[in-house]
Amino acid sequence: MSPRSSYVTGSVQFKGAAISAARLLWQSVGPLFTRGLPVTVEITVLLLVLGLVLGTVLALVQVYGRRPFRYVCVVYEQVFRGIPPLVTILIFWNGLSQSFHVFLPGVVAAALALGLRSAAYQSQIFRGAIQAVPPGQMMAARALGMGKLQAIRHVILPQAFRLAIPPWSNEYSGVVKDTAFACVIGGLLELTRLGMTSLTRLSMTHGIGSQLILPVLLIVGLFYLALTYGGNALLALLERRLRIPGFEMKGKVER
């Protein structure tokens, strides 16, 4: 054999290896798109909606509620802000099923655990925003004959929610990544869990797989990055769309 032909053979082998590596990589990454992303998005949306609704109620009670109810909110907040997200998920998934035979679907258990937790954080965002609305706004609404709830709904909240968008986008970025803890829920194939299954499969069945572990992990990371980046871009857009003259955060320096 001439040196040249061996060179050609080597190139073919190299090409073949590259193709099979790419195929392996796709085997790991494909499900991230088709399964992992939708599941992670589902958990995120559910937990944010739960956190938004409950967080708003908690904030309103803390600002306008009677004393005993305010205390209940404070206790709730302290409890849920004081427990690691991984532990709350284990409580709602493993704890409830073991002790009370409550078997929640994985997505529900994750969204509930993280949503109740997020509500505690969101309540603080909304409380700050509600208190940032000048008291004269409530007074003017009441002076017109609006009830307290009407005033909250039509005057206070529309202003408070606008003020809350920037800190809320922070909370959004946080919870997207918290959903990774849901990987401890058996059979819940969200992004991180899928990444982990790929790792196991690659390292056990393919020698070459170990070279792919880092790229797979980086790609999993990119998915989260895309979610936080995309979400924050949407929230920034929302903030611009809802902007009212004279109502934006002050303090812009022209030059």
Add this chain to the structure above:
Amino acid sequence: MAAGTRTGPSDVILRVEGLHKRYGKDEVLKGVSLELRRGETKVVIGPSGTGKSTLLRCINQLSVPDKGRVWLEDVEITHARTNINHARAQIGFVFQDFNLFAHLTALDNVTLGLVKVKKMSKKEAVVRARDELARVGLAEKAASYPAELSGGQKQRVSIARALAMDPKLILFDEPTSALDPELIGEVLEVMVQLARGGMTMIVVSHEMGFARAVADRIIFMEGGVILEEGTPAELFTCPRCERTGQFLRKITELYGETNGR
């Protein structure tokens, strides 16, 4: 003076009896009573911190008085069973610092109460609101947000907001005190028109020119009580109370009477 010609108990729109209000250790109101007849304008003057604003807030229960009663016509609004929202919808209130709803246009500031409190249809409310904005000379500012308006314009929008509700009376709490001097005139002008048009109003203000021009009676308050009440002529020429005279001289010296026109 419009009110002087009409009397009789049915003409009394507002009756305040023995109002007391305490904030912590400070007793701000120490028994204030007054009556307001249909079409009457009363101007309340007095040194700062003597309970003038508190009096207005106690009338529509934005501050709940510790003691005393308030009647709107024959309804006692201090009564626990009175629907306070219903009563407030009939009492306009104009604040010193306007308190326009910051997230709404001038037009929507006026329509909000009509739609949510008076249950008017949006369409009707818009027609009504445009009329009221035109009445205060701001028809072309309907689409502006509060931050885009001058202080005088804001206060005129807030007067339109009160007027649109078709109130039985309007309470003005130092409506020109937060304004730059050159903007005071446009607000007073609107108020003079209202008073001359027969609106019933209580105005806390130190605009003596305004008081002289349209007040049926001036009330001088100090230390949480009404020291003296009388027509402008009575108070300006020969106040019975030494303090009233002193105060009036000082105020006139400080502000002059040019603003009131």
